[in-house]
Amino acid sequence: MSIRTLDDLLAEGVSGRRVLVRADLNVPLDKQTGAISDDGRIRAVLPTLGALVEAGAKVVVCSHLGRPKGTPDPQFSLSPVAARLGELLGAPVRFATDTVGDSARSTVADLADGQVALLENLRFNAGETSKDEAERGAFADQLAAFGDAYVDDAFGAVHRKHASVYDVPARLPHVAGRLVLREVEVLSKLTSEPERPYVVVLGGSKVSDKLAVIEALLPTVDRLLIGGGMCFTFLKAQGLEVGTSLLEKDMVETCRNLLERSEGKIMLPVDVVVADAFAPDAAHDTVRVDGIPSHRLGLDVGPETVAGFAAALSQAKTIFWNGPMGVFEMAAFAAGTRGIAEAITKADAFSVVGGGDSAAAVRALGLDESSFGHISTGGGASLEYLEGKTLPGIAALEN
Ligand code: 3PG
Ligand code: MG
Numbered sequence: 060m061s062i063r064t065l066d067d068l069l070a071e072g073v074s075g076r077r078v079l080v081r082a083d084l085n086v087p088l089d090k091q092t093g094a095i096s097d098d099g100r101i102r103a104v105l106p107t108l109g110a111l112v113e114a115g116a117k118v119v120v121c122s123h124l125g126r127p128k129g130t131p132d133p134q135f136s137l138s139p140v141a142a143r144l145g146e147l148l149g150a151p152v153r154f155a156t157d158t159v160g161d162s163a164r165s166t167v168a169d170l171a172d173g174q175v176a177l178l179e180n181l182r183f184n185a186g187e188t189s190k191d192e193a194e195r196g197a198f199a200d201q202l203a204a205f206g207d208a209y210v211d212d213a214f215g216a217v218h219r220k221h222a223s224v225y226d227v228p229a230r231l232p233h234v235a236g237r238l239v240l241r242e243v244e245v246l247s248k249l250t251s252e253p254e255r256p257y258v259v260v261l262g263g264s265k266v267s268d269k270l271a272v273i274e275a276l277l278p279t280v281d282r283l284l285i286g287g288g289m290c291f292t293f294l295k296a297q298g299l300e301v302g303t304s305l306l307e308k309d310m311v312e313t314c315r316n317l318l319e320r321s322e323g324k325i326m327l328p329v330d331v332v333v334a335d336a337f338a339p340d341a342a343h344d345t346v347r348v349d350g351i352p353s354h355r356l357g358l359d360v361g362p363e364t365v366a367g368f369a370a371a372l373s374q375a376k377t378i379f380w381n382g383p384m385g386v387f388e389m390a391a392f393a394a395g396t397r398g399i400a401e402a403i404t405k406a407d408a409f410s411v412v413g414g415g416d417s418a419a420a421v422r423a424l425g426l427d428e429s430s431f432g433h434i435s436t437g438g439g440a441s442l443e444y445l446e447g448k449t450l451p452g453i454a455a456l457e458n
Contacts, residue, residue, distance in 0.1 A: 062456045063234040065107055068208055074115035075172050079206025080107065080236065081223045083215035083436060084122035084140045084177075087419060093139065097419045100215065101144055103436045107212045107236035108148060108175060117170040119205045120144075121158070121178045121223055122213065129185030131157075141177040152177050158184050159201035167205045178205075187222045199226035212236025214243075215415070215437040217452030218444075228455040235456050238436065243453065245411055245433040246444045254376035254409065255281055260368065260399055262287025263382030263416065266310045272381075275446040277321055282375075284326045284368045286360045286384035286395060293318065293327050294348055302333065304357040326371060330361030332385065332392060339389040358392040359385025365398035372402045378410040380417055381442060387420050397424050404430035413441035 068078070082104040087096045095101075104120075111118045125135040141154035153176040155166040166176045181187045186198025199222040203209070209231040211217070216224050217239065227233075235243075249257075259280045261269055266289045276283060285293055288305035295301050296314035318325055327348070333355040334343035345361040346352070360368075365384075372378060380403055384395035400421055403410050412418055413435040421428060428434055435441045443450060 062453075064240055065110060065210060065234055065236050068210065068232075068234045069110060069114050072114075073111060073208070076116055076207045077119060077167065077170070077205060078111055078116040078208050078210055079119045079121065079202065079227065079231065080104075080111070080210045081213045081216070081227070082120050082122045083213035084120075084137060084144070085124050085215060086140060087415070088139075093134070095139055095143055097422055098143055098147070099418055099422060099434070100436050101140065101147060103238050104212050104236070105147055107210060107238060110237070111210070112148065112150070112173050112175060115172040117167075117172060118175040119167055119170070119178065120152075120175060121181055121202065123182045123187070123216065123221075123223075124180050125182070127180060127182045129182065129188065131179075131183040135180050135182070137177055137180050144175070144177060148175060150175070155179055159198070159205075163205065181221075181223050188219070189222070195222040195226050198222045199230060203227050203230035206231050209233040210236045211452055211456055212238045213452070214239050214435070215440050217437070217450045218440045218448070220451040224452040225455045229458065233456055239453075241433075242435055242437060242441070243444075246435070246441060248409070249377065249379055249411060250279075250445060250447070253279070256375050257377040258282045258284065258371055258375035258408075260284045260286070260372070260378070260380040260403075261382050262289065262384045262396070263414070264288035264305055266292045266307050266314060269382070269442070270310070270313065271446050272442045273317060277317070277324065280324060282326060282371050283321070283324050284371060286328055286364065286368070286399070287382050289382075290328050290331075290360070291357055293325070297327070299348055300351055300353065301357065302351045302353050302355045304333075304351065326368065328360045328364040329367060330363045331357040332359040332361055332395070334358050334392070337386070339391060341391070343391055358389070360395035362394070362398075365395055365402070368399055369402035372399070372406045372408075375406050375408040378403055378406060378408045379413060379445070380410070381413040381438070383416055383420050387424065393424065396420050400424060400426050408432075411435060414438035
């Protein structure tokens with residue numbers, strides 16, 4: 060990979076220089092309180108920020124949070140993230156209440172060497188995500204004015220052709236941060252020469268989101284274990300009734316076709332936990348997949364499925380996991396995800412967890428993060444990497 064790195068930039072000397080860092084601080088917020096419910100993505104960027112602070116740079120951090128529609132929306136303010144970032148860095152982070160306006164300009168101008176500022180949510184500006192090159196470019200010009208150099212450490216956003224990811228590096232000397240480098244290094248191990256057996260576990264709600272990665276992985280993997288909401292469309296494709304479970308009707312034929320072509324590599328659940336309603340206290344039972352009642356919906360995989368998947372995982376030398384097996388946020392439907400996560404930690408394999416939800420599940424279930432080989436900060440980004448797609452953020456660093 061012909062990409063310059065943070066170490067190259069540090070070797071040039073950054074003391075007194077303004078370094079614009081694109082981070083992915085898109086953390087989950089508690090729906091009721093608005094508090095940060097998982098700060099993994101903030102922690103993940105600390106090595107890069109710490110190195111820049113230590114080297115005496117004026118560090119200007121920018122990020123998106125959620126999906127505001129190109130205009131300020133207080134529920135998506137990065138203000139709580141600035142506070143948390145300051146706690147983790149052990150020094151206050153100056154927060155600009157706009158992204159490229161008066162507050163941002165004065166905040167950046169007032170930065171002392173070794174100080175860190177965070178700009179308000181990039182997506183409060185229509186130019187960030189615009190499909191119009193000129194509109195994106197105009198916003199990128201304003202952002203680029205805040206830096207003498209640019210560091211991309213936003214792995215979770217490298218698949219987005221957005222101004223801060225794609226257009227700013229065309230305007231400034233640019234390097235990859237520590238997180239981006241580590242992520243690419245790990246994921247490239249999975250695509251180049253994975254030690255076998257290579258077992259992939261996919262979950263989450265939608266087949267349509269995972270279709271491209273399934274297509275790309277099928278020829279490469281030894282086994283593909285499918286759980287989560289998306290398994291019901293596959294079960295339907297096998298001719299089973301799935302009650303009121305999540306079902307993508309227009310994907311049934313595609314799933315049937317995938318199953319036919321999979322040479323037996325795809326493993327589906329044999330039992331599921333079905334409930335009366337999508338609610339934490341809903342009445343529920345475990346049933347065989349050929350006995351799902353017409354009025355109930357599946358919210359987790361069952362114990363026999365966990366045992367079967369765990370047996371496959373115990374043989375693996377390389378594991379990639381993306382997507383929960385059930386609605387793990389509700390205790391009654393968390394056993395499948397927990398069981399699979401535990402099986403992965405027990406396997407004598409190099410394991411990679413991809414996807415914000417699976418990473419959050421690992422932490423929410425109280426599992427030891429260090430028992431996984433790597434927990435990716437990128438959901439869509441890690442999937443698109445494995446699909447072999449060109450990632451705009453990485454391509455921009457290569458130029
Ligand atoms: C993510 O959470 O997947 C990344 O932060 C990218 O966010 P996006 O899907 O809203 O572009
Ligand atoms: Mg996403």
